[in-house]
Amino acid sequence: MDKIKKNIHKWVWVLLVVYCVVGIFYPSIGVAALICMLAPSIAAIFKGRIWCGNFCPRGSFNDTILSKISKRKNVPEFLKTTWFKLVFLTVLMGAFAFQIVLVWGSVIEVSLVFVRMVIITTVLTIILGIIYNHRTWCMICPMGTMAHYVTKLQLVKSKFRYITFNKGTCVDCKICSKNCPIGIDVLSHKNIGKVTHADCLKCNACVEKCPKKSLYIS
Ligand code: SF4
Numbered sequence: 254m255d256k257i258k259k260n261i262h263k264w265v266w267v268l269l270v271v272y273c274v275v276g277i278f279y280p281s282i283g284v285a286a287l288i289c290m291l292a293p294s295i296a297a298i299f300k301g302r303i304w305c306g307n308f309c310p311r312g313s314f315n316d317t318i319l320s321k322i323s324k325r326k327n328v329p330e331f332l333k334t335t336w337f338k339l340v341f342l343t344v345l346m347g348a349f350a351f352q353i354v355l356v357w358g359s360v361i362e363v364s365l366v367f368v369r370m371v372i373i374t375t376v377l378t379i380i381l382g383i384i385y386n387h388r389t390w391c392m393i394c395p396m397g398t399m400a401h402y403v404t405k406l407q408l409v410k411s412k413f414r415y416i417t418f419n420k421g422t423c424v425d426c427k428i429c430s431k432n433c434p435i436g437i438d439v440l441s442h443k444n445i446g447k448v449t450h451a452d453c454l455k456c457n458a459c460v461e462k463c464p465k466k467s468l469y470i471s
Pocket residue numbers: 422423424425426427428429430439440462463464465466467468
């Protein structure tokens with residue numbers, strides 16, 4: 254199962270590229286973006302931001318392509334703040350809804366709004382990803398922000414799995430924290446034994462980088 258998930262994550266970015274290119278010429282495919290808009294929050298009911306870390310075409314693009322050209326610098330603190338994420342969500346979704354209302358009634362025009370939004374946000378993703386960290390977009394993505402709050406609700410607790418510490422072998426080297434693409438201070442969760450942060454993408458980067466194999470999903 255993990256192998257299948259890894260392969261999906263490695264290649265699903267192709268869908269984003271196909272969507273952007275084909276969408277320009279055949280905008281009727283535009284509404285397909287609804288899948289990626291709803292999936293993060295639906296998945297978050299059961300597993301937190303697992304969609305963002307494993308199945309999102311843009312997340313896959315960020316990890317597979319953008320990470321190779323990213324300067325991997327620290328992300329400005331204001332981008333991580335709750336107020337900025339909520340303002341960004343409101344502005345972006347407000348602009349999106351406004352454009353939909355303007356062209357309501359024409360399937361092609363509505364689809365074109367989706368295509369335009371995906372292309373614009375992809376360009377923004379690439380700019381932020383090159384200047385800062387490859388997953389910078391994922392820190393402010395409106396769908397990710399909504400998934401964050403759905404995760405916090407903990408509606409189906411029994412299904413939740415967390416990055417978990419083996420405290421006995423951890424040597425406090427902080428490599429996990431340094432390698433978390435979304436900027437979570439993984440080590441700061443050692444005392445409670447698991448990473449309960451609602452932004453955890455379940456991407457496994459910390460697990461794979463830990464030199465002592467002190468992290469696992471449970
Ligand atoms: S990378 Fe592993 S050993 Fe190092 S601080 Fe993190 S959990 Fe501990």
